[in-house]
Amino acid sequence: MKKYLKSIVTALICFLIVIILNFLLPRMLPGNPIAYLTGMAEEDMTGVQYEYYCNALHLNESWLVQFGYYLKSLVDGTLGYSFKKEATVALLIGERIGATLQITLPAVLISTGIGLVWGLHCGLHRDGILDKVSTTSLIVFNAVPTFVIGLALVIFCCFQHRWLPYTALNSAGIFPGTLAYLTDRLTHLVLPILTLVIGTLPSRFLLMRNTASRIADEKFILYAKQRGLTERKVQFSYGLKNIAQPFITMVGMSISTCIGGSTVVENIFSINGMGTLLTSAVYTLDYPLMQGILFVTTGIMVISIVATDVLCILIDPKVRFGGCA
């Protein structure tokens, strides 16, 4: 119980620090904060317009009051207001998060599943042909940047062979709610998901493979094999339970990637998701939007870290069988 509490308290403290930094950083940058909102393109802004933005951002108030307004926007769920996009940050995130989850969630699930099964098998059959081929090739793939994978897939699958579409989440002119729309959507999702799977699979495979290879010669594995248990039973009931913790932690961390989106993949495939929203916020110096996205991704990350910590504690046999909890 003590371990749970420690994990949760640490996470809460981190989250609080992030909230404070999130508020302070834009205000501590040199220059006039109005510039962050207007940029030089607003050079013909009148004094009245200047004051409007100043008041709207509460820049005439003390930092404490400004922080109060910031906390209020977090509590009421709006997460601030983007003057660049003329909408609340929560609305903007809400519009985009669905598109992002459609590519990141399946990609995380698929790469996790394949990485787990493949890595476990190769690790427990260390130095076999499959292990050697898989490990060598995935070490190479691990070094290939995601944008190269994405562009290569687009050129091969879309421009050379015309197998799949390459822009956005669906084709124009197809009505939502129809089977054609669903099929169209699924074909649009194939390449972005495949890019992310290829991009993330090597790290998951290598982690699982290396961890599993360390226990391949352990007595409990040899004993299980000697008992005549099936290969699957040995891998998942005996092997996986003992080495799952680092893998769970890695998967837990990737949940925040799901929310933050993959900027590179969204750009290549022209998907209006969280990644492109963050890119646009950075390019236009839309600080309220950047703060909102950071808040949401940090929040989700903290929750997923706490959840994975708890899960790791729970599946630890030492804890479960009466060790020091």
Place this chain on the structure above:
Amino acid sequence: MKKKLLALILASALTLGLFAGCAEQKPTPSTTSPTAPVPTVDTAPSAPQPAIDKLVVGTTSVIETATAGEYAYDMLSSGTSQMPLVWQDTDGVYHPLLADFETTDGQTWTFTIREGMCWDDGEPVTAEDILFTLQQADAAGSANLIDQTAEDGKVTEAKYSGYVLSEDKSSISLTLAKPNVRELSNMTSFRLTPKHILENNPAPSEADLRVGCGPYRFASFDKNAGAITFEVNPHYPETPNVAKIVYQTFGSEDVMYTALAQGDIDLCWNYSAGVSSTYQSILDAAETVKMIGVPATNAPAVLVFNNENGLFANENLRMAVAYALDYNAFKLYFGSPYAQIPNRGFVPSTTVGYTDTDPLETDLAKAAAYMSAAGYTKEEAFYQNADGQTASFTLTYNAGKPAHAGFAELVKTNLELFGIQVNLEGLDSASYNAKTSNKFSENNITHEAAIFGFTAAGMGMMNGLATIYVDGTHPVQGGAQVFDPAFQTIRDQMSAAKTLDAYYEAARQMQQYYAVHLPLIALYWDSMMLAHSAKLENITVDAVFGLNNVNNWLHITK
């Protein structure tokens, strides 16, 4: 069995998740038109069928709402449904678009709505719409017809001192507070707001904000597909050659230009930007693509001296730097194949009022002579003055702009080879602005020299010829910090010109001033490269909106 069931449940959950994802993204009827097509107006006059069924325009613009007021959409729809009052060709000549224009003194400008112009709901466009547009902007804080006073008492004077509407409401005469013979440059992007829809309408709907008066009307915005479609406006007096214009948004330039080369899209467009130099040679080599070079009116790479304080208050040192830079290298490494070495008069040849001045040249002997005249002699690597101080300065640039970092590096390389030490200072946008602009530094510009990029709009603003960046008294820019009365006299002459000839004469003097005193240096001039499918012919290029312009759709053939 239990595991199979579990696997089945997980697979079902994933599939349902995908369905749910689709449902979440289901567009609202008001923003995506597949569910809400614009009804055909039965009363619309019949017209001949356009020769081209559809053109697809690729763009990397980010469109969120596709309603008037969203900057990216405004720029995009200026070529289809939100037609500006006038347009400018690539020779710098203005032509009527939505309205005819005339002036006799450069101060009072009369705009007359052209015959037959209608909003796409069938209502006629009137000069009252021009007035309403100005009044609406004033209500939002602009100073068109009324002075705006800030809380600190600072007054922004109204641009116009008065107006007269004709009795038939077809024309309006707007009188400027000060004459401006180049007033039409402001009208190339002046789009009208429909008074009959937005007056007394505090909460306009999306449909209200999409009513336009060009040859096309808004048809649909499918955000998930990244596509905005315009169809022919049946009330427009002419029939365009293209039935449907589809703007397909791309997140990646790589993919967009490959799509163009593959024939998936017909042309590429981004407001005020051509094909970036990375892709120019690739597209140039593609047989399916044609490139058009339009001499640019912007200055993409500028070395701006602080003429008031620091090393470059000394004119001899500015001259020395000008002769020490390798302009061929700037042209070669940063420019397109159409890039040119600039003149000392700074502004490119497409500028209204351009006059020929000597080209900038690299001459290290002359540079050394100017260093000597400034009291510097070369000691080992760098020049030093009589007090033993090294000729050294800090060159500020915006680190958020990779090309600017490159310009700064090459300036440093050139000058340090010659003997002037350069310390590079890359800053984020806000810090950069706080050192280089009067507005953001609160009139305390502190850079010694800085790398700038001037947009075409910035170059032409107020008196034109980039004077807002040179004039130390300019309330917003003033990066070059010139307070010279001779400069101010010429600036005032430009401002007071009542005829184009008077303006040309003042502009000539200003360029001569630049050539003699070198308050700033253009590192290279370039052309804006536009790309379209080789199948397209009879292309019209607009100086402001490039290939995305109404005239293009009226005359283009495939």
